[in-house]
Each structure stands twice: as structure tokens, then as C-alpha cells.
Amino acid sequence: MRRALVLFNQAMRWHDNLLLSEQAEFDQLIAVVVLNPDDYLGRQYGIQRASIQRLQAQLKLLLNWQQQWQQKQQVLHIRIGPTDLCLQQLAQLYGADTLIAAEPTAPEQYQQLLQSGLKLKLFDINSLLQHQLRPDLATLPKSFSAFRREREPDLWVQPPEQHAVTTQFHADPSLAVDTTALDFINRYHQPTAALFNEAAGLERLMQFIWHHQAVIDYKQNRNALDGDWNSSLWSFYLANGTLSPCYTWQQVLVFEQKQVANESTYWLRFELLWREYFRWQMRQHGRAWFSKNAFRPPLDFSSPQADPRFELWCKGETGLPFVDANLRMLLHTGWMSNRGRQNVASYLIFELQQDWRLGAAFFEQHLLDYDCASNWCNWAYIAGVGNSSARQFNQIKQALTYDPDGDFVRHWLPGKMATGSSVHQPEPQVPIQEFWLPFLQQLKVSL
Ligand SMILES: Cc1cc2nc3c(=O)[nH]c(=O)nc-3n(C[C@H](O)[C@H](O)[C@H](O)COP(=O)(O)OP(=O)(O)OC[C@H]3O[C@@H](n4cnc5c(N)ncnc54)[C@H](O)[C@@H]3O)c2cc1C
Structure with missing residues (x-):
């Protein structure tokens, strides 16, 4: 029997999510999310990686995603610890040899997946340029303008395909949460933490485009310092993967076709392209981005000194x-x-x-x-x-x-x-x- 783990980190959504689709080469799939405490409580340059609010929001999202699985009579595993070790342990428990996951952009996250030692099958579900549109990193344009000019014409994306959730998911419910995860949850779970889940993301998308039609004046308002409808506030959901960028892009296009297409509607897509540009830039230069002069030689990863x-x-x-x-x-x-x-x-x-x-x-x-x-x-x-x-x-x-x-x-x-x-x-x-x-x-x- 061939089994694979499916890691739902940055993929906790039911819409436009290839991780939920049938994987013909496997008999069973094991669903899991991992929270690596080091990504939140670790330090870089003496600064904690995440505020308690960011950690609590992520934990709440994980628990909410697990609840959604329960409501579908399915089991999602939650593991808390070093990503590679958690994945190795779970793979051993179920006899899985492959990891299916959303393709990360952060070099550190990519490294963690590699270190699991599992065969990787990655789907780039959080980029606009997927499948045949995927850019070649070797010839990626340097500037945003060149990237936009080259890539924009390709981006009249079709509505993302809806994938029926495969029936291959399988699990032993008693293994859903282990004691390490339980201890961590008991310690850090805060019911009043912000919840940036798929339902909230889709609601915000609908409100901003269709109900308030704030997209029509976006270009004039986007530079405001605050306010509910001046900018989309989609960043929470695009960043954590609960909102699909292809679906988002396509909704703006549909609005343009059915209601209004103006400079503002275009500008919202323009900003989504900035996000896309930086994703590919990050993939092209990887860890070098964290050097003092970014990827310009000589690379210098020494810790900056604050005063x-x-x-x-x-x-x-x-x-x-x-x-x-x-x-x-x-x-x-x-x-x-x-x-x-x-x-x-x-x-x-x-x-x-x-x-x-x-x-x-x-x-x-x-x-x-x-x-x-x-x-x-x-x-x-x-x-x-x-x-x-x-x-x-x-x-x-x-x-x-x-x-x-x-x-x-x-x-x-x-x-x-x-x-x-x-x-x-x-x-x-x-x-x-x-x-x-x-x-x-x-x-x-x-x-
Ligand atoms: C120093 C600095 C740090 C930033 N850090 C982050 C970050 O950690 N996470 C993050 O999502 N954005 C970051 N941004 C980009 C931008 O500020 C936010 O995406 C935006 O303010 C989020 O609000 P919004 O969703 O209402 O944006 P909107 O103006 O409504 O834009 C729509 C979407 O386009 C994308 N977008 C817009 N502007 C940018 C941009 N300059 N770069 C990349 N994507 C963009 C975002 O996904 C955003 O949700 C940063 C910008 C600066 C200058």
C-alpha cells in the first residue's frame, strides 16, 4: 500500500487547492499541518520571530482547519515541533514515503521540507504563474516593470478548477493530536485571537469587490493610512494561503467584465503582480536575500548591529x-x-x-x-x-x-x-x- 503525507501548511482552504485532489499513484493520503515553534519563538538578530498575537493567530487557524475536517468526518493531524522531524515521525507511523505540499517561497521552509527526507511532490498553489505559466528562474527579468510586461499578457487566467476532495484521505483518529501538540495548544491557544481563515478571506473578497465595489476607487484610496475600504486587506489571507491568488485575480477580471473595468480595477491586479514578482525573486536568489546587500556580492550574513x-x-x-x-x-x-x-x-x-x-x-x-x-x-x-x-x-x-x-x-x-x-x-x-x-x-x- 502506497501512502503519502499531505501537508496543509499555507494551504488551509477548500477552494482552488490541488492538495485535496486525487493522487492516483497513492492508495491513501494522510492530512497534516505542522507548526514549528522555532518559526515563531526563535530569534533572528535578537528579535523574536513572531509576536504572541501572530503565533496565536496561526494556532487558531490550525485548530479551525482541524475542526473543518472533523465536520467532514475526516481527520487532520496537528503536529508541533521541528517540521522535518514531525513529518518523519508521522511518515514512519503510517508507512508513507512521499510528502505532498504547497511549494514554499521562503528558502527556510523549503529546506525544512527537503530535510524530512521524504520524496517531495509540490504544487505551487499560492502563485499566479502556475503550470505552463511557471517562469524559468534563469531568465527571470530583473525589474518589476520588465517582469510585468513579460508576464501580464499571460494572466487572463481561467477560473481555477474546482477539485472534489479525494476520498483517499485516511487516518487513525487517535493520532490526530499528540501530547507535544496538546501541551503547546494548552499553553498558547487564545480563543479571542484573530482568525484569518478561508471563510473570512472569501467574505472579504466578496465584500471588497462585489458588495462595496471598493475596487472601483482602489487606485485613489489605496494609499490611505487606515480605513475599512481603502485597500483590500486581502494580505492576511494571501499570506497564509487561505485565499487563492488565482481565484482572487479571476474575481477582479469577472468584475471588470460584468461591472466596471477602470484604472483602479487594473491597479489591484498590478499590486497582485508585485506580490508575484517578489515570490519569484525570492525563489531565484533564495537565502541570499538575507545578506546585508541582498544577493549582491560579497554575501554578508553577519548579524546587523542595532543601536x-x-x-x-x-x-x-x-x-x-x-x-x-x-x-x-x-x-x-x-x-x-x-x-x-x-x-x-x-x-x-x-x-x-x-x-x-x-x-x-x-x-x-x-x-x-x-x-x-x-x-x-x-x-x-x-x-x-x-x-x-x-x-x-x-x-x-x-x-x-x-x-x-x-x-x-x-x-x-x-x-x-x-x-x-x-x-x-x-x-x-x-x-x-x-x-x-x-x-x-x-x-x-x-x-
Ligand atoms: C517594508 C514593507 C514590508 C511589507 N511586508 C509585507 C508582508 O510581510 N506581507 C504582505 O502581504 N505584504 C507586505 N508588504 C506589501 C504591502 O504593504 C501589503 O501587501 C499591503 O499593505 C497589504 O494591505 P492590502 O491587502 O489592503 O493591500 P492592497 O493594496 O489591497 O493590495 C492587494 C494585494 O496586493 C499585494 N500587494 C500590494 N502591495 C504589495 C507590495 N508592495 N508588495 C507585495 N505585494 C503587494 C498584497 O497581496 C495585497 O493583499 C510590505 C510592504 C513594505 C513597503
């Missing part, structure tokens, strides 16, 4: 209100707008002169939509390492544009009494940058 300015930045206490407010939002909610991310990153790298990898590690810790490729490649992009030249932002100009009345800053820094845009005035300890000066002169109190 007290980094600690203040992490707490949202730099004294530059626009930066601090965005960071406080991240600390409180686990999310920050794209505009906020760009500004705080630029400030850390260029004004505070810190190694970009410290900021990336801090974002990895706190972002509930953390995605290895999107996070590390965006940081490298702003720092100007890797494929891009540096992108420095003028925080005062940006504050005037995106928070003209200062309401966002006053919301996240409630101690600030200044009215109008004058709330963006840097505190006395902040060295004034010359390129801020014309914009500092425009700060006004409200009348």
Missing part, C-alpha cells in the same frame, strides 16, 4: 510623529498600510542609518500578514539593495499628503495636543533633515 535609535523606532518613540503613529498602529493591530510601511522603513534605513534587515525582522515579528517574500523583498527594495536603487521618502511631505489634518497621528499618539497639520512637527530631539524644510513651513494649526 538605541532602533529600539526607539520599534516602540514608536522616535519623536517623528508620522513615523511613530504608524509604528504604534502596527504594535496595536498587527497591520500597517503600505504607505506607512514605506515611510517607516525609509526613516529607519536612511535617517536612522540602521541595517534594513533589522526593520525586516521587526516587521516579521509584528505583521499579521507577514509573508517572507513580500516583507524581505520590499525592505530590500526600499534600501536599494538587490535589484533596485534606494527609495527614500520625505516623511513630512508624506504626512502632509496622507494625513493633512493630523487626525491619524492624533489617534495613535493621543498625548499630542497640537491641532491641524502642526501635529507633524518633529520633537526637539529629532535632527531636522534639510529636505523636510519646505514642508515643515507648510505645517499649520487648525483654525
Whole structure:
């Protein structure tokens, strides 16, 4: 009897999921998810990999996925420990020799699958460019624009095929959770944690495109710092694999065909292409992305050194209100707008002169939509390492544009009494940058 494990990490969804389909070469399939505590509680550059909120959200997602299997009278195994060892043990228990899984982009995750020693059968279910559209890494265009020009014409994707869940899944229910997993769950499970599961992701997709039709004004609104309908908030679900990017893309196309196609609807797909671009960039250069100058030689993986300015930045206490407010939002909610991310990153790298990898590690810790490729490649992009030249932002100009009345800053820094845009005035300890000066002169109190 031939058996394979099916790993549902980054694949906890029923729609557009090849991992659920029939695998003719096997008699039985064993469903499992693994949570590797090191990916959350381990440290990089002295920074914990994940906040307790991110760990709890992941744990809640796993348990919710297991419940969904139970409701279908099926068994999903949960294992908590080093991914390779957990998979080896389960494979031994069931006599499986193959691992079926979603193809990761993070080099570390890929390594963990390889180390299991099982034969790998990977499906790239979280990329837009799948199957015959899969790019050749050797000839991957360097810049986003070239990548987009080359790949966009291919992406009139068909509706993703619906795969009936195969009847090959089999398990001994008594093995669903082992004692290590139970101990961990008892310790960290928090019922009130955020739940970014498939149902919530599909609901958000429908609401944003069809019910609120927020997609029609996306381009004008996407740079807002907060707000329920200014951007899609699909990142949580795309990052954890509960929402299929092909289905998402295709829903935007259907909306364009049936309702409205404008610059905004196009721009949403444009942003999904950024995600795609970084996925393939991450796969092309792998671990080299974590070097000081990303993949530019010579590779330097030595740990970056932080100074007290980094600690203040992490707490949202730099004294530059626009930066601090965005960071406080991240600390409180686990999310920050794209505009906020760009500004705080630029400030850390260029004004505070810190190694970009410290900021990336801090974002990895706190972002509930953390995605290895999107996070590390965006940081490298702003720092100007890797494929891009540096992108420095003028925080005062940006504050005037995106928070003209200062309401966002006053919301996240409630101690600030200044009215109008004058709330963006840097505190006395902040060295004034010359390129801020014309914009500092425009700060006004409200009348
Ligand atoms: C320094 C920095 C770090 C980031 N870290 C992450 C991260 O860990 N995880 C993550 O998902 N995104 C990351 N982003 C990209 C972007 O900020 C978020 O995807 C976006 O803000 C999420 O909100 P949304 O879903 O409402 O986005 P929308 O504006 O509605 O965009 C739709 C989708 O397109 C994709 N997307 C949009 N912008 C980008 C981008 N610049 N790069 C890659 N994909 C994009 C996302 O999947 C997003 O959900 C980062 C950006 C920066 C500048």
C-alpha cells in the first residue's frame, strides 16, 4: 500500500487547492499541518520571530482547519515541533514515503521540507504563474516593470478548477493530536485571537469587490493610512494561503467584465503582480536575500548591529510623529498600510542609518500578514539593495499628503495636543533633515 503525507501548511482552504485532489499513484493520503515553534519563538538578530498575537493567530487557524475536517468526518493531524522531524515521525507511523505540499517561497521552509527526507511532490498553489505559466528562474527579468510586461499578457487566467476532495484521505483518529501538540495548544491557544481563515478571506473578497465595489476607487484610496475600504486587506489571507491568488485575480477580471473595468480595477491586479514578482525573486536568489546587500556580492550574513535609535523606532518613540503613529498602529493591530510601511522603513534605513534587515525582522515579528517574500523583498527594495536603487521618502511631505489634518497621528499618539497639520512637527530631539524644510513651513494649526 502506497501512502503519502499531505501537508496543509499555507494551504488551509477548500477552494482552488490541488492538495485535496486525487493522487492516483497513492492508495491513501494522510492530512497534516505542522507548526514549528522555532518559526515563531526563535530569534533572528535578537528579535523574536513572531509576536504572541501572530503565533496565536496561526494556532487558531490550525485548530479551525482541524475542526473543518472533523465536520467532514475526516481527520487532520496537528503536529508541533521541528517540521522535518514531525513529518518523519508521522511518515514512519503510517508507512508513507512521499510528502505532498504547497511549494514554499521562503528558502527556510523549503529546506525544512527537503530535510524530512521524504520524496517531495509540490504544487505551487499560492502563485499566479502556475503550470505552463511557471517562469524559468534563469531568465527571470530583473525589474518589476520588465517582469510585468513579460508576464501580464499571460494572466487572463481561467477560473481555477474546482477539485472534489479525494476520498483517499485516511487516518487513525487517535493520532490526530499528540501530547507535544496538546501541551503547546494548552499553553498558547487564545480563543479571542484573530482568525484569518478561508471563510473570512472569501467574505472579504466578496465584500471588497462585489458588495462595496471598493475596487472601483482602489487606485485613489489605496494609499490611505487606515480605513475599512481603502485597500483590500486581502494580505492576511494571501499570506497564509487561505485565499487563492488565482481565484482572487479571476474575481477582479469577472468584475471588470460584468461591472466596471477602470484604472483602479487594473491597479489591484498590478499590486497582485508585485506580490508575484517578489515570490519569484525570492525563489531565484533564495537565502541570499538575507545578506546585508541582498544577493549582491560579497554575501554578508553577519548579524546587523542595532543601536538605541532602533529600539526607539520599534516602540514608536522616535519623536517623528508620522513615523511613530504608524509604528504604534502596527504594535496595536498587527497591520500597517503600505504607505506607512514605506515611510517607516525609509526613516529607519536612511535617517536612522540602521541595517534594513533589522526593520525586516521587526516587521516579521509584528505583521499579521507577514509573508517572507513580500516583507524581505520590499525592505530590500526600499534600501536599494538587490535589484533596485534606494527609495527614500520625505516623511513630512508624506504626512502632509496622507494625513493633512493630523487626525491619524492624533489617534495613535493621543498625548499630542497640537491641532491641524502642526501635529507633524518633529520633537526637539529629532535632527531636522534639510529636505523636510519646505514642508515643515507648510505645517499649520487648525483654525
Ligand atoms: C517594508 C514593507 C514590508 C511589507 N511586508 C509585507 C508582508 O510581510 N506581507 C504582505 O502581504 N505584504 C507586505 N508588504 C506589501 C504591502 O504593504 C501589503 O501587501 C499591503 O499593505 C497589504 O494591505 P492590502 O491587502 O489592503 O493591500 P492592497 O493594496 O489591497 O493590495 C492587494 C494585494 O496586493 C499585494 N500587494 C500590494 N502591495 C504589495 C507590495 N508592495 N508588495 C507585495 N505585494 C503587494 C498584497 O497581496 C495585497 O493583499 C510590505 C510592504 C513594505 C513597503
